[in-house]
Amino acid sequence: MGKLKRSTAIKTQKKKSSKSKLSVEELLDHAEDFLDQYELEKAFQYAKKALDIDQKSLHALDTMASIQMEMGNVESAKNLYEKLVNLSPDDGFSKYMCLAQLSSGIEAVNYYKKGVELMLFEFNKQSGEKNNPSTSKQDQEDDSNCVTKLDISTAFCSIAELYLTDLCMQEDAENLCKSYLDKSIEYDSTNPETLQLLASYWLSKEDMEQAKKFILDSVENWLPKYLEACESGPMVDPSQAITLSYDSRINTARILTEVEEYDKAVTVLEQLVEEDDEVVYIWYMLGWVNYCKGEDYYSNAKFYLKKAEKMISKIKFEQRYLDDGLKAHVKELLENLVNVASEDEADGDKENLNENDDDAYETDEDEQAQLDQMDSEVSKLTKDSFKTKNDQNNNVDESMEIT
DSSP states (O other), rough: OOOHHHHHHHHHHHHHHHHHHHHHHHHHHHHHHHHHTTHHHHHHHHHHHHHHHOOEEEEEHHHHHHHHHTTTOOOOOHHHHHHHHHTTTOOSHHHHHHHHHHHOOHHEEEHHHHHHHHHHHHHHHHHTTTTSSSHHHHHHHTTTTOHHHHHHHHHHHHHHHHHTTTTTTSTTTTHHHHHHHHHHHOOOOOOOOHHHHHHHHHHHTHHHHHHHHHHHHHTTHHHHHHHHTTTOTSSSGGGSSSSOOOHHHHHHHHHHHTTTTTHHHHHHHHHHHOOTTTTTHHHHHHHHHHHHGGGGGGGHHHHHEEEEEEHHOOOOOTTTTTTHHHHHHHHHHHHHHHSSSHHHHHHHHHHHHHHHHHHHHHHHHHHHHHHHHHHHHHHHHHHHHHHHHHHHHHHHHHHHHOO
């Protein structure tokens, strides 16, 4: 009897454990749904409840870290990712990639390296499994989250970027940067981010020809897709059709301007404005690119720079790239363009000119209409005159009869 009770107790405990685990997953499902909808406070509350139940749940920690990132709580997110590393150091590469992005210098490089190591292990494992494909639903779902060559290429590119920027003064930084770029290209030769970083690399070496080659290759691998998505209607988000972030595309425009590919730079900048028209730096860049194109585009340049100047005067919060140097350059360029009519001013003059033209010039049809109207008036006057004359004659005849 005691044994039976013990067995029943074990089963009851398992049921409770199973129910508890399920409730954590249900809470996290809600949290992720709200995160997708960008309802961050609700997402936070559900993730917190899940962690209250199981403080060591990898899924709950990862979800909460993502929420903290979106809320701008960088330190909290980093602490959560570090806890994930301590709990599961050799399983899952994404936490290392996130930590690398939240870190700097050699620390960031080390996180990237560990992440790449796990990515390569997973990639090789996937390659082996492709020889024995599974038809199960679970395996098909796992395939949608598999590591791609583009993922690995982008990770190597991120390491290379650190040696081109934060770690550029490190010993052998140039060779390390180029080595990681070569590895990135090895895994995906069409990766726009790698090709763009190669353009930056060659610019740093003042090789404009190579820089132009790689930035044009990069643009060719993403801009047509983006423009096609733009034409697909308001229900399609063009930024989802490409891998480059908003900031990466700002850098695209800067590099295109440096290698004097002005028209392509304008195309990129105009699309950035469509996505977010409250970024001062984009309006400044549109002004600067048009200024660089020469006198024929000075009116355009002044229009964009005046827009930037107006936004600078009203802005009440910090913006990336907006510093004293940019403000001074906007002021300097507008002083150079003081005698140039901006695009909106020129359009206003054109409208006035068109109105004057309408008054000064008339079509043949208008002239004919006026002539017809004059003939009608003359005819009416003539008829009235004849009628008056007849009336007068009748009056005279009547007078004579009376007499």
